[in-house]
Structures are given as structure tokens and as C-alpha cells.
Amino acid sequence: MMPGLVMLVLLFLLNLASSYINQNEFSFNGYLSVEGAAWLDPSGLLKLTNTSVRQGGHIFYKNPVQFKNSTGGSVSSFSTAFIFAIVPEYPRLGGHGLAFVISPNDEISGAPGGYLGLFNATNQGNSSNHIVAIELDTVKNSDCGDIDDNHVGIDINSLQSVRSASAGYFTDEGEFKSLDLKNGDTLQLWVEYNGVEKQLDVTLHPIGISKPKTPLLSWKKDLSPYMYESMFVGFSSSTGLFTSSHYILAWSFKTNGKAEELDLSRLPKIPRLNDENTRGIKQLWRILALTLSLTGLTLVLVVVFGAVLISRKKRFIEILEDWEVQYGPHRFSYKDVFKATKGFKEKEVLGRGGFGRVYKGVLPSSNMQVAVKRISHDSRQGMREFVAEIATIGRLRHPNLVRLLGYCRHKHELLLVYDYMPKGSLDKFLYHLPNCNLSWTQRFKIIKDVASALFYLHQQWVQVIIHRDIKPANVLIDSDMNAKLGDFGLAKLCDLGNDPQTSHVAGTFGYMAPELARAGKASTSTDVYAFGVFLLEIACGRRPIEARAPPDEAFLADWIVDCWDKGDILATVDGRLEKNFVVQEAELVLKLGLFCSHLVAAVRPSMSSVISYLDGVPSLPDDLSSVMKAREFPGGSNDELITAENNSINSLTITESFVSHGR
CATH class of the missing domain: 3.30.200.20 (Phosphorylase Kinase; domain 1)
Known part of the structure; x- marks a missing residue:
């Protein structure tokens, strides 16, 4: 047999043997299939996309992985870790992101330069896709319900994530640290599924620190209905009008165990888009150094050094009028x-x-x-x-x-x-700390603290201060779990007894009173409306609008009124409390929240009345139920009768979008 043919046979047998040995556990190696714009660098770097617009790229481990012991069985535990980097062509303008993918096939046909290379306009959301993905998304797509342009999401058959969160990680002390997916830094992602507990955890962190104890995302769900007995694992990416180079630097995977730790000392180098420009500048300086005389070169250096000093000084110039x-x-x-x-x-x-x-x-x-x-x-x-x-x-x-x-x-x-508030915002406690659940006692105290702050702003200061952006994200928690209302970037002042002037609409959708959206006039009553929504959110542990909730539960206030009408208003209390709450206080908070967030401004109580209600003296009005369920204020003018139908979202100018961190 010829030597060349012998070598080919040996390589084939080695490849075949490795395919069987490593099918359920492997580290970053050469047994990969590449599709679209993706390619493998000889240094071991995987590149999913380049600077071509509207392109997709896929890289899969070429052998299927057995996730179930038999057809119809449960998905086994699995774990994967990979290091990635996203380098945009233009700073801050990413396109579009990448995803770790579990797919029935190692070729995804019909996916254009969009949808992260996973879907198209016709199959997006189809249960027949059988695709499970963890997306690292750098574009905010409102059609997919994206929370921002820098987030991580768990996707099932669709880019409408079932769970998502802004990119970052939790320290061991519970502090959330933000990360930027598209600044070119190397970051590591862990995806771990516990087949016994039926829980999927996703953890993101910089490569310079140990894996955080608290995952960024957790989803308790059996993945068996979405996956076949054998599936392919890999990565997918796409670009749009703006492009990014999406790199995978290291990767390990294992079923029924923890993926192998990645060797940071052997990571390939990431090429930067401006490397050629840098080389050109260096060559230019070499030419200048050879051609200029010593005196001329010295003069150039003095001029450059002086320009740098002047530039640095101008950077901090203060203009005090x-x-x-x-x-x-x-x-x-x-x-x-x-x-x-x-x-x-x-x-x-x-x-x-x-x-x-x-x-x-x-x-x-x-x-x-x-x-x-x-x-x-x-x-x-x-x-x-x-x-x-x-x-x-x-x-x-x-x-x-x-x-x-x-x-x-x-x-x-x-x-x-x-x-500085070391424990961060209330929003974090409600939605971003999976192992941290506020007790009812803590929630009720937070409500009283914020009410006290608003009462001071509205009625106790020498001028009336309208906050204009009351929501959990603007309520901060100190080291003793006291709540403090913050962020006065939108606040307005007016003298006691005077109406505030009409201005552009500002606030957060979901917390904005109807009359504010219509007339653009903020008042203490619009603050009370937002505080009412805040009360409902604290008691129920969910946001005012949840697009993925059943239709009759999508709007929190309407859902609570419906349950009240059925005689079971307490059914809306946050299930994480496991019924460990004071019934009278919970009913008070829910009904007071509806009272404060009534569609008609004239119905809402003042903050001094709110403080009295929270203290139990006096009780809420006896006819409150009929007032709330009527949805109209009898005798009110046409200007006062604002209904949900009048409140057109298209007419709003919103300075900060209301978003759900669950995508």
C-alpha cells in the first residue's frame, strides 16, 4: 500500500475512534463542521461572522450528542463552558450577537442574516424547530421583546426569550456587576442543566474571576419536550446592517457532569479590526525616523508632546458662570x-x-x-x-x-x-436575585418607607417636588434594608398651591398616569398613580405588564380587580411568599394600590391619606370596591374620564422605556 494512502487510512480511523470516544464529552478540538460565514483559524480561533452585512455563520460539533437514554425519556444533565469575544466594526454598534445552540441538525438551512442565524420570519416560534439556545444579544429588537441591546437570554424555538437579563454577574456578596458584550473583551459563559432538578442555569463572568456562585439566569423547566434523543451542539451568529466579528476562543462540553475547566493560558489571540491601520502607522513612524534629522525629529516630538498636554488640560476645563x-x-x-x-x-x-x-x-x-x-x-x-x-x-x-x-x-x-447604596435597587431584589426573596415584613416596611418619602416631597417641603419616575429600579436599599427613594433626574418643583407647568412626557411606561400621557402635565396625583402601581408590584412580585402572561393576567391591575370581583384578591400575592404574609396587610396593599392607580386623577388619595391608610387609621372607603370596578368616575368631566382605550401608546413620548427583564 502506498505511504500516502496508508496515512489517509490512519487519519480516518483516528477521526472515527475519536468521534465515538468523545461524543458526550469533549473539549475544543478539530472535530467541527462549519457553515456559512464561519471559519476555523489555524491558531484554534473560531470565527462565526466577519464584517459582511446580513450574513450568518454556524459551527457545530460534528457528531450528535446523546441527551436521552431512550425515546421519550428525560434529558440528562449536561454542562458546557465557552469563552467568547464580540468585536464590532464600529464601536457601540453591534450586530447581532451569537448563541450556543442545541439543534436537531448540524446545518440550519433557511436562516438569513438575522435571527442570530437560527430562524427566519416563517419558522420563528414553531414548536417543530426543537431548538434550545442561549443567546448573547447585542441588538434590541422590539419584535422579539428584547429588554436592551446587551443581554443574555434562554430561547426555546424562538428569539422571544423565556428568560433574559442584562449582561453581568453577581459577586459573592450579591452585588450585580454589569458587563458589556460588545466591547471586544473576552468573557466566559456557563450553561448547566440539572436533569434531576429540571433546572437550567446560565452564568456569565469575565475570564479573570472565578465562576460566580449565583447564576445570571435560572429557569426551572423540563427540557425533554423540546429535545430529541440525540442532538447537535454548537454556535450560531448573524450580522445586520452593522457588523461584528463573533469569536469562540475555547469550548468544553459534558453530559452527566461538569464541563472541563478551560485553560486560559492557551487562548488564541483576537485580531482587532484596526490592526492593519496600526501597522501602517508604525511603518510611517519608521520612515519618519529614518528621514528626519535629529533636530527635526526632536521638534516634532516637542510639538506632539505639547499637543497631548494641551488636550489633556482642555479635557477638564471648567466653565463657571x-x-x-x-x-x-x-x-x-x-x-x-x-x-x-x-x-x-x-x-x-x-x-x-x-x-x-x-x-x-x-x-x-x-x-x-x-x-x-x-x-x-x-x-x-x-x-x-x-x-x-x-x-x-x-x-x-x-x-x-x-x-x-x-x-x-x-x-x-x-x-x-x-x-452610594451598597445593596442596590429594589428591582434587583425582586427580579435579579434568584436565591433572595423579600419577606412580607420587609416588603411592607419598604412600602411605608417610600410612602413617607413621597409624603415629604409632596406636602412637607417648602416647595412641592414631583418625582415623576417612581418604580422599583429607583428605590434603593441600604445596609439595614431601609428603602430610600432616589434618582431625581426627572424631578420637577412648583410652589405650594400652584399647578406645575405642562412639559414633555417623562417617566416609565407602565407607571405613567393616563392624564400625563395625554396632557403632559405632571402633578402629585401622577406620582400617586405610579406609587399605586409600585404597591401592586411589591405585593405581587411581578411587573405591571407581562406580555408572556395569560391574556387575563397580562395587565396586573386588571387581573387584581378581576380576582377581587371573584372574592379571591389574595390569589395575586407573590407565590414566592408561600402564603407567609399578614392577610389584612396584603389586602390593604392590593386595594390601596388599585385606589392610588385609579384611571381618574380625582379619585386618587393624597400621600397624607395614604400614610393614614397604611397605619390603619382610617380604613379604606367602604364603597372602594364599586368605585374601582366601575372604571369611571361619576360626574367627572370628559378630561377626567380617561379609559384604557384612550391611552394610546403610540401617542406617548417616553424618555425611559418600560421593559421586562424577562424579555
Whole structure:
């Protein structure tokens, strides 16, 4: 037999043997099938897409993995870990993301440059797909119910995720740290399914730290109906009008056990899109160095060095106008805020909102921990008036308000500096800590704390302060589990007895009173409406609008009214409490929440009345049931009779989108 033919036979037998040995446990190796725009680099780097628009790429382990012992059996436990990087062609503009995929086939036909390379417009959502995927999504697609443009999701036969969360991880202390999927950093993802407990856990973290104890996502669900006895495992990705290079640097997989730890010392290098430009610049400098005389080169270096110094100095130039002197104690220098947040580094991000990001910082002068909200200034309001309001709010002192320490303005940005709350927001406790469940006692105290803060803003301060954005994300928890209302970036001031002026609509959809959407006039009554929704959310442990809930439960307030009408209002209380709550208090919170969030402003109580109701003196009105179920306020004017049908979402100008973290 010829030597060349012998070598081919040996390679075939080695390949065949490895296929059987490693079919249910393997590490990143050469036994892969590649489709579409994907390719394998000789260094061991997998690239799913390139800079071509509307392209898809797939890489699968070429042998099927046995997930069930028999047809109709249960899916076995499995675990996979992989390291990935997403490098966008243009900074901050990703397209579209990638997904770890369990598929019936190692070829996904009919998937265009979209839908992460998994589906198309006709089969999206079909139960016949039998695809289970974990998406790392860098584009916000409203058609798929995406929560943002930087999230992780669990997908079953569709990109409408059954669970999703903004990218990040939980420290061992329970603090949430945000991560940016599309900044080119190498990140690691774990996907683990417990076949006994029927639970799927997804954990994301930077490669420089150990795997967090708390998963980013958990879904208790039997995967058996969605998977065949044998399935293919791999990765899928796609690009749109904007493109990203999606890389897999290392990968391990195992059934009935934990996937092998990945060797970080052997990771291939990620090519950057500007590598060629960098090489060109280096070559240019070499030419200049050879051709310029020593004197000329020295002159060039002096000029460049001087330009750098001037640029750095201009970066922190402060423009203090005469009228700002009166607010001096409340103004921080941009240089101090910049240093405090380490130059607004991504790893210092505490959270994101429609107005901007919130960063953790340490003031260099005092080593005091602070939270810095970085927002773009609204040009429809004069900078002078805005700063005057911020300075006024900075003088507020109440145990249930997050203290606003001051502000900083730089170019077209405003930076608000607050006290730092180590336990984070109430939103995190309700939706992002799977192993942390607030007791009823804690929830009732939080409700009273926020009510006390609003009563102070509406009726106890020398001016009326309308918060305009009451929701769990803006309620922060201190180290003693006390609730503090924060984020006054939207707050409005008006004198006692005077109506606030009409302005553009601001707030969060789901918490906005109907008259605010229609007329654009915020008032203490619109705050009370949002507080009412907040009460219902705390008691029921779910968001005001849940698109994936049954139709009769999609709108929280309507569902509660229906249950009340059936004589079982307590059926809406958060099931995680396992009926460990005070019945009288739970009924009070639910009914008071409906009272406060009535569609007609004139029906809603004041915050002083709310405080009295929460204290049990007096009781809620005897005719409250009929008032709530009527859905109209008798004798009200046409302006007051706002119904759900009048409240057209299309007519709203919303400054921060209402989103569900469950996609």
C-alpha cells in the first residue's frame, strides 16, 4: 500500500475512534463542521461572522450528542463552558450577537442574516424547530421583546426569550456587576442543566474571576419536550446592517457532569479590526525616523508632546458662570468626578436607564463612595433652571430619600452625585436575585418607607417636588434594608398651591398616569398613580405588564380587580411568599394600590391619606370596591374620564422605556 494512502487510512480511523470516544464529552478540538460565514483559524480561533452585512455563520460539533437514554425519556444533565469575544466594526454598534445552540441538525438551512442565524420570519416560534439556545444579544429588537441591546437570554424555538437579563454577574456578596458584550473583551459563559432538578442555569463572568456562585439566569423547566434523543451542539451568529466579528476562543462540553475547566493560558489571540491601520502607522513612524534629522525629529516630538498636554488640560476645563456661584457647595469638578469613576470605566457601571448610566465612584478628596448618574441635558429646559432645581433637591434631608450630594456639568452632560447604596435597587431584589426573596415584613416596611418619602416631597417641603419616575429600579436599599427613594433626574418643583407647568412626557411606561400621557402635565396625583402601581408590584412580585402572561393576567391591575370581583384578591400575592404574609396587610396593599392607580386623577388619595391608610387609621372607603370596578368616575368631566382605550401608546413620548427583564 502506498505511504500516502496508508496515512489517509490512519487519519480516518483516528477521526472515527475519536468521534465515538468523545461524543458526550469533549473539549475544543478539530472535530467541527462549519457553515456559512464561519471559519476555523489555524491558531484554534473560531470565527462565526466577519464584517459582511446580513450574513450568518454556524459551527457545530460534528457528531450528535446523546441527551436521552431512550425515546421519550428525560434529558440528562449536561454542562458546557465557552469563552467568547464580540468585536464590532464600529464601536457601540453591534450586530447581532451569537448563541450556543442545541439543534436537531448540524446545518440550519433557511436562516438569513438575522435571527442570530437560527430562524427566519416563517419558522420563528414553531414548536417543530426543537431548538434550545442561549443567546448573547447585542441588538434590541422590539419584535422579539428584547429588554436592551446587551443581554443574555434562554430561547426555546424562538428569539422571544423565556428568560433574559442584562449582561453581568453577581459577586459573592450579591452585588450585580454589569458587563458589556460588545466591547471586544473576552468573557466566559456557563450553561448547566440539572436533569434531576429540571433546572437550567446560565452564568456569565469575565475570564479573570472565578465562576460566580449565583447564576445570571435560572429557569426551572423540563427540557425533554423540546429535545430529541440525540442532538447537535454548537454556535450560531448573524450580522445586520452593522457588523461584528463573533469569536469562540475555547469550548468544553459534558453530559452527566461538569464541563472541563478551560485553560486560559492557551487562548488564541483576537485580531482587532484596526490592526492593519496600526501597522501602517508604525511603518510611517519608521520612515519618519529614518528621514528626519535629529533636530527635526526632536521638534516634532516637542510639538506632539505639547499637543497631548494641551488636550489633556482642555479635557477638564471648567466653565463657571456668575449665576452658578450661588450653587457652589453643590458643584463638583469634572476632574474629581472623572477620577472618582476611573474615567467612567465600564466595570464601574452599576446600572443603565433611558437617561444614561450610573457609575460607582470614590471621591478622591474624601475617599467617600458615591453613585454618579451621567445624563444628557434636556435642551428644552434652560441649564440655569435645571441646575437651580438640582441645587434645591440637594438640600432635601429625609431618612427615606437618597441624598443628592451635588452635580457637575460638562459640555452637554449633567452628572448627578448621590450617596452610594451598597445593596442596590429594589428591582434587583425582586427580579435579579434568584436565591433572595423579600419577606412580607420587609416588603411592607419598604412600602411605608417610600410612602413617607413621597409624603415629604409632596406636602412637607417648602416647595412641592414631583418625582415623576417612581418604580422599583429607583428605590434603593441600604445596609439595614431601609428603602430610600432616589434618582431625581426627572424631578420637577412648583410652589405650594400652584399647578406645575405642562412639559414633555417623562417617566416609565407602565407607571405613567393616563392624564400625563395625554396632557403632559405632571402633578402629585401622577406620582400617586405610579406609587399605586409600585404597591401592586411589591405585593405581587411581578411587573405591571407581562406580555408572556395569560391574556387575563397580562395587565396586573386588571387581573387584581378581576380576582377581587371573584372574592379571591389574595390569589395575586407573590407565590414566592408561600402564603407567609399578614392577610389584612396584603389586602390593604392590593386595594390601596388599585385606589392610588385609579384611571381618574380625582379619585386618587393624597400621600397624607395614604400614610393614614397604611397605619390603619382610617380604613379604606367602604364603597372602594364599586368605585374601582366601575372604571369611571361619576360626574367627572370628559378630561377626567380617561379609559384604557384612550391611552394610546403610540401617542406617548417616553424618555425611559418600560421593559421586562424577562424579555
